[in-house]
Amino acid sequence: MDEKDSSRILDALSSRRTIVNQCLTSHIDTIGPDQLSEASNHLFIAGGKRLRPVVCLIAAETIYNQDLSPFPYQGLIDSTGTSVNMLDAASSLELIHIFTLIHDDIMDDDDLRRGVPSVHQKFNTNTAILAGDILYSKAFETLGNSAEHSSNVSRALTSLATVCSDICEGQALDVQFGKMDLVSIEEYLRMIELKTGVLFAESAALPAQLLGQPPEVIDALYNFGLLAGKAFQIYDDLLDLTTPSSVLGKQRGSDISEQKQTILTIHATNSGVDLNSFHNDQNSCPSESDMDSLVEALEDSGTISYAHELSHDLSTQAKQQLELLPSNPSRELLSDIVDFFCQRDH
Amino acid sequence: MDEKDSSRILDALSSRRTIVNQCLTSHIDTIGPDQLSEASNHLFIAGGKRLRPVVCLIAAETIYNQDLSPFPYQGLIDSTGTSVNMLDAASSLELIHIFTLIHDDIMDDDDLRRGVPSVHQKFNTNTAILAGDILYSKAFETLGNSAEHSSNVSRALTSLATVCSDICEGQALDVQFGKMDLVSIEEYLRMIELKTGVLFAESAALPAQLLGQPPEVIDALYNFGLLAGKAFQIYDDLLDLTTPSSVLGKQRGSDISEQKQTILTIHATNSGVDLNSFHNDQNSCPSESDMDSLVEALEDSGTISYAHELSHDLSTQAKQQLELLPSNPSRELLSDIVDFFCQRDH
Numbered sequence: 133m134d135e136k137d138s139s140r141i142l143d144a145l146s147s148r149r150t151i152v153n154q155c156l157t158s159h160i161d162t163i164g165p166d167q168l169s170e171a172s173n174h175l176f177i178a179g180g181k182r183l184r185p186v187v188c189l190i191a192a193e194t195i196y197n198q199d200l201s202p203f204p205y206q207g208l209i210d211s212t213g214t215s216v217n218m219l220d221a222a223s224s225l226e227l228i229h230i231f232t233l234i235h236d237d238i239m240d241d242d243d244l245r246r247g248v249p250s251v252h253q254k255f256n257t258n259t260a261i262l263a264g265d266i267l268y269s270k271a272f273e274t275l276g277n278s279a280e281h282s283s284n285v286s287r288a289l290t291s292l293a294t295v296c297s298d299i300c301e302g303q304a305l306d307v308q309f310g311k312m313d314l315v316s317i318e319e320y321l322r323m324i325e326l327k328t329g330v331l332f333a334e335s336a337a338l339p340a341q342l343l344g345q346p347p348e349v350i351d352a353l354y355n356f357g358l359l360a361g362k363a364f365q366i367y368d369d370l371l372d373l374t375t376p377s378s379v380l381g382k383q384r385g386s387d388i389s390e391q392k393q394t395i396l397t398i399h400a401t402n403s404g405v406d407l408n409s410f411h412n413d414q415n416s417c418p419s420e421s422d423m424d425s426l427v428e429a430l431e432d433s434g435t436i437s438y439a440h441e442l443s444h445d446l447s448t449q450a451k452q453q454l455e456l457l458p459s460n461p462s463r464e465l466l467s468d469i470v471d472f473f474c475q476r477d478h
Numbered sequence: 479m480d481e482k483d484s485s486r487i488l489d490a491l492s493s494r495r496t497i498v499n500q501c502l503t504s505h506i507d508t509i510g511p512d513q514l515s516e517a518s519n520h521l522f523i524a525g526g527k528r529l530r531p532v533v534c535l536i537a538a539e540t541i542y543n544q545d546l547s548p549f550p551y552q553g554l555i556d557s558t559g560t561s562v563n564m565l566d567a568a569s570s571l572e573l574i575h576i577f578t579l580i581h582d583d584i585m586d587d588d589d590l591r592r593g594v595p596s597v598h599q600k601f602n603t604n605t606a607i608l609a610g611d612i613l614y615s616k617a618f619e620t621l622g623n624s625a626e627h628s629s630n631v632s633r634a635l636t637s638l639a640t641v642c643s644d645i646c647e648g649q650a651l652d653v654q655f656g657k658m659d660l661v662s663i664e665e666y667l668r669m670i671e672l673k674t675g676v677l678f679a680e681s682a683a684l685p686a687q688l689l690g691q692p693p694e695v696i697d698a699l700y701n702f703g704l705l706a707g708k709a710f711q712i713y714d715d716l717l718d719l720t721t722p723s724s725v726l727g728k729q730r731g732s733d734i735s736e737q738k739q740t741i742l743t744i745h746a747t748n749s750g751v752d753l754n755s756f757h758n759d760q761n762s763c764p765s766e767s768d769m770d771s772l773v774e775a776l777e778d779s780g781t782i783s784y785a786h787e788l789s790h791d792l793s794t795q796a797k798q799q800l801e802l803l804p805s806n807p808s809r810e811l812l813s814d815i816v817d818f819f820c821q822r823d824h
Contacts, residue, residue: 163643168650235611239604258585258653261607262646265581268614269642276636281629289635290622296615297509300608304514307604 133468133475141472144465145186151205152185155223159274163266171255171263175230178246184229184335185222187469191353192218192339193462194454210284211344220278221342224292225335227271232299232331234264239307268296279342288341295334302326309393320398324365325358332361336466352456359450360470366443367474369394370436374427376420385410385423395439396430403433447474479814479821487818490811491532497551498531501565502572505620509612517601517609521576524592530575530681531568533815537699538564538685539808540800556630557690566624567688570638571681573617578645578677580610585653614642625688634687641680648672655739666744670711671704678707682812698802705796706816712789713820715740716782720773722766731756731769741785742776749779793820 336357682703
């Protein structure tokens with residue numbers, strides 16, 4: 133992807149992120165009392181790409197398939213003639229995402245998130261639990277109020293609930309894997325499907341559910357998000373190891389030093405690479421040169437190229453799902469976003 | 479209420495509790511992996527009255543107003559001819575209730591619940607957070623799948639989400655009040671309305687929402703539950719102080735020794751009673767004779783009779799809400815349940 137393409141995609145993401153942020157502000161600001169409000173706002177204010185709501189908006193444009201400017205996210209018309217506020221619906225996805233970050237940080241005892249102290253560090257664990265809980269219910273409230281009550285809204289809410297159950301099971305598996313010596317590639321892929329994939333899947337499918345599109349359109353978008361989400365996660369695993377700490381914004385190789393199971397550690401272990409020397413001492417971070425040696429070993433074992441190919445295959449499969457949808461610039465953008473996030477440097 | 483009446487009400491609660499338990503088992507058993515499943519099951523297995531789902535079922539019988547035996551909870555027909563599984567819908571309320579107990583116990587650092595170690599004590603805090611989270615989403619999934627997707631289901635899901643946001647705000651206020659010297663009666667009543675009242679309100683209103691009843695019926699049942707829930711909570715505050723520990727199943731006067739704000743402490747403080755002598759030493763529990771002296775002081779200050787009257791007034795107002803509904807034995811039972819829980823010994 134050349135610089136011009138990257139810049140075009142970044143602009144497309146940025147313009148949609150701006151309106152998502154305005155909408156999110158209005159919903160998070162309804163939370164009270166004071167300390168709970170601040171804690172719920174903390175990670176939202178700290179930043180974030182808003183990739184899930186932005187994917188939702190672009191998927192809505194794709195299936196709406198009309199050349200409208202400005203695009204009427206707040207007044208899209210569904211299959212029964214009812215007005216849908218797609219901006220509210222999209223925002224619900226980020227509320228779920230922030231809830232998972234807050235609770236995951238408690239469970240993983242992570243002190244930093246989005247460059248600021250995690251919520252339980254900044255406030256306390258009790259406040260962080262409650263902030264996650266209220267963002268969770270605000271997500272369902274926001275989605276439930278995004279259109280007149282209808283079978284479409286009912287379907288979308290139920291689908292989001294199933295996704296949230298999946299995310300919890302994915303997190304439980306991730307925690308469990310940290311205590312296991314051997315995890316198979318299949319088990320790992322299932323875990324990231326649950327922990328990461330399904331929320332991207334719902335992000336892409338939500339507009340089709342709310343607009344009352346046929347099941348095959350909903351399924352195509354769901355599978356697009358599911359495959360893309362897994363491709364992103366595997367590429368993230370790669371970046372954690374191959375990007376300098378200064379560019380990554382956190383300690384390079386933290387997955388390895390924290391003994392987390394990733395596609396890389398599993399493939400490397402299966403290929404006979406000894407990872408123990410990189411995480412024997414949990415209190416000291418591996419140096420950049422340690423990491424360079426590890427990357428070299430993983431290149432020799434074929435691990436790096438295996439992960440690159442897997443991420444690439446998943447993103448190709450993701451993009452193929454879009455063929456069922458109307459061909460328009462928004463569909464191209466969905467496709468480009470997958471390439472962008474699976475080819476980026478950090 | 480005489481012994482015969484009490485026995486009739488207990489039988490009515492018990493028979494419905496049995497079928498609710500069967501339904502809950504089938505939903506909680508879908509949770510995986512192993513440790514998360516055990517943790518999610520822990521408080522459910524430990525017991526509980528299932529008062530919220532049982533109230534939901536009796537409210538359903540009241541508005542359905544047909545003499546059917548056995549009552550077809552799993553095949554009730556809504557205003558559009560769609561079949562509703564009211565047993566699933568009712569179960570979702572208990573899933574929310576158990577979620578709140580698990581997270582509240584972490585926040586309040588309570589070691590015991592329903593006579594067994596709390597979930598974070600039995601497992602660990604991380605597992606307890608995640609068990610609460612998955613029960614939360616299972617509740618929405620269960621309710622969302624209780625009937626074909628429709629505007630009625632959408633309304634019920636959105637209403638449950640709003641109730642959950644209210645519960646979180648109520649819990650935040652409860653925590654906040656524990657650090658405040660002065661809380662007004664109005665502030666306290668608002669807190670218990672949010673923390674306890676709204677879930678009872680939703681329990682009573684849910685069948686009317688799902689069956690597509692007119693707004694005035696939904697509102698009457700919602701207000702019935704809201705007022706009854708507040709009456710129950712105030713009566714609970716009274717029982718905490720006036721019932722011997724052996725009967726209560728936990729330390730008598732724990733609200734006072736833990737310096738929790740209740741309707742009693744607020745009224746007593748406003749009436750010039752010095753409560754400090756009862757909670758100066760947080761490490762030692764007050765003795766039964768200390769508690770007897772306190773009760774005597776609160777009788778003299780009019781606090782006990784004030785709380786009794788308030789609980790009685792709220793339960794009277796709750797029962798008045800039922801006048802709009804069809805007059806039948808189930809409506810009588812709803813009314814009797816309020817009296818039963820606001821006149822019981824423990």
